[in-house]
Amino acid sequence: METFRTLESCVRILYSLLKLQNENWEDKLVRDLSCPKGRKLNVGNFKEKAWEGLKMEDELKKLKQEIEALKEWIDTLDTFVGKLDAEGKLIFCNKAPLKAGGIELEEVYGKYFPDTKWFSHSKTEQKKVTEVIEKAKQGISSRIETSVRDISGGSISIIFNTQPVIKEGKVKYITVEGKTILQEKRLQKELERKVKERTSALAESEEKYRTLVENSSDGFVIIQDGQFVFVNQAMCKILNLSKKD
Structure with missing residues (x-):
């Protein structure tokens, strides 16, 4: 018994006809398909399936392009x-x-x-x-x-x-x-270096200041929370006290 070709074959034929915008596509389809004698071919149904197939083909093409674009972006x-x-x-x-x-x-x-x-x-x-x-x-x-x-x-x-x-x-x-984290480590090391340099500079500056004040002929005293935390030699003489006092 003669049978129709597969729907896939029908749709493929319609793809080419619709893409070419062949005005006689229905006649062409009837000639290209093997139909049982006297049996009516539901061309409209095939046409609908073909359009659905074309839309799906376009969607798949767009999806493929989006995937390629995403892949290119990831590679950057x-x-x-x-x-x-x-x-x-x-x-x-x-x-x-x-x-x-x-x-x-x-x-x-x-x-x-x-x-x-x-x-x-x-x-x-x-x-x-x-x-x-x-x-x-x-x-x-x-x-x-x-x-x-x-x-x-x-x-x-x-x-x-x-x-x-x-x-x-x-x-x-x-x-x-x-x-x-190479850059992060470099920044961390750079920060540590700067902190070390700054601490060293502050210590050096403090020592110079202390020496300057200690050797000054003027009296200097630093009081914190009601207690003497620093008294230079000149102030000790003025107060007639020793540093131990």
Whole structure:
């Protein structure tokens, strides 16, 4: 018994006809489809399905463009952005950490995250990352300070975050993020240096002031909370007292 071709074939034919804006598309469709003799073809229904298909095709195209745009944006970030499956294996990563580590995506894709080259420089850091990934697999978020291997074989200090995404009570995937703290550490060291310099300068200034006041022929006294906290030699002579008094 003769049967219609699949709806998919019908829709594909209509795609081309509608796109070409063929005025005789209905006649064309009837000729191109194998229909049982004497059976009426519901062309209107096929036309509706074709339009739905075209709309879906446009929506999928737009969605694909949006995904590509999002991917391009993520690749502009200088932070570590990654996605792991529920077992902790890497399934997505932006370009920045790959470039920083001199790593190709193929070298780390599908691997258990702590076993990737980023942590090959230190067993200690690898263990720390393993612990937070195992927690993430159980649905627990973590934030730690660790380091990743750089292209020269050295390391880059980062603040590392893991965030499991849970659906219907199960971990679907894990997002990982790493932000460099190199600049933060530099600023901290610079601040510590300035504080040290300032403290040293104040101590030096205080010593000079004390020496100047101590050797002055004028009497100086500092009273705090009703008590003498400083009396120079000249004031002791004026009061006829010793410093011990």
